[in-house]
Amino acid sequence: MSGQPVSPSLTVLVVDDDYRVASVHVGFVEAVPGFRVVGQAHSAADALRLACELKPDLVLMDIYLPDGDGLQVVRELLGEPSAPAVIVISAANDIATVRKAVQLGALHYLVKPFGFAQLAERLAAFRRANEDLGGFPEEATQHDIDRVFDLLRPATVGQQEELRRLAPTLQSVYDAVASGTGSLSANDVAAAVGISRTTAQRALTQLEQSDVLKLELRYGATGRPEHRYGVKRR
Missing domain, CATH: 3.40.50.2300 (Response regulator)
Known part of the structure; x- marks a missing residue:
C-alpha cells in the first residue's frame, strides 16, 4: 500500500x-x-x-x-x-x-x-493554512477564505493552558515511542511512562493529530484492530 x-x-x-x-x-x-x-x-x-x-x-x-x-x-x-x-x-x-x-x-x-507549545501551535496553524491555500482553485469562495483565516487563529486561552499542562506528558510519551524498537500501543506507553492508559491515549492522539506520530492499525484474528503508534519521520 x-x-x-x-x-x-x-x-x-x-x-x-x-x-x-x-x-x-x-x-x-x-x-x-x-x-x-x-x-x-x-x-x-x-x-x-x-x-x-x-x-x-x-x-x-x-x-x-x-x-x-x-x-x-x-x-x-x-x-x-x-x-x-x-x-x-x-x-x-x-x-x-x-x-x-x-x-x-x-x-x-x-x-x-x-x-515551545506557544510557538508550535502557531507554526502548526500556519502549516495547515498554507496547505489549505495550496489546494485552492484560481479563485476562492468566501467559504474558502473564511476557512483559511479560521485556521490561522491561535488557540483559545483554555486550549493554550491545556497544551502547556500536557507538554511534559507529551514529551515523555514521545520519548517512549521514539526509543522503542517498533510501534507501541497505549498500554505499552502507559507502562513505560508510568501514567494511566487513558492519559497515554490522549497524549498519543494529540501527537498523532500534530503530525508527530503516525497511527498504525494492527489487525488480529477477531475483534477491533489495535491502535499502535510510531514516530513519523520527516
Whole structure:
C-alpha cells in the first residue's frame, strides 16, 4: 500500500539579536514537523540579506536589533512581491508596537519569553493554512477564505493552558515511542511512562493529530484492530 505524499518542509529564517535565544528558537522550530530552519540573522541588515538570498516561507522576527527596528524590516519584507509570512517575537508588549505589527501584516505576535507549545501551535496553524491555500482553485469562495483565516487563529486561552499542562506528558510519551524498537500501543506507553492508559491515549492522539506520530492499525484474528503508534519521520 503506497503512503500519502509528503509535503515539503516550510523554510524558516530566525532573527534575534541574542545568539543564545536564536539557538533556542531554532530548536523549537526544528522540533515541529514540517518546518526547517534555513538561516539565522542577528541584525536588521543580515535579516534583509538572508531573506533575499534564502526566500524563506516564514520569518521569526525580533524587534530590538542592534542596527535597526525589526518592524522596519517587516515593512520591507512584506513589501516584496514574494513576501514571506512573519511572526513577530519580542519582549515589547506595548499596544503601539503590537498595533504597528498588526498593521504591517504580521501573522502572529509572541511576547518573549515563550514556551515551545506557544510557538508550535502557531507554526502548526500556519502549516495547515498554507496547505489549505495550496489546494485552492484560481479563485476562492468566501467559504474558502473564511476557512483559511479560521485556521490561522491561535488557540483559545483554555486550549493554550491545556497544551502547556500536557507538554511534559507529551514529551515523555514521545520519548517512549521514539526509543522503542517498533510501534507501541497505549498500554505499552502507559507502562513505560508510568501514567494511566487513558492519559497515554490522549497524549498519543494529540501527537498523532500534530503530525508527530503516525497511527498504525494492527489487525488480529477477531475483534477491533489495535491502535499502535510510531514516530513519523520527516
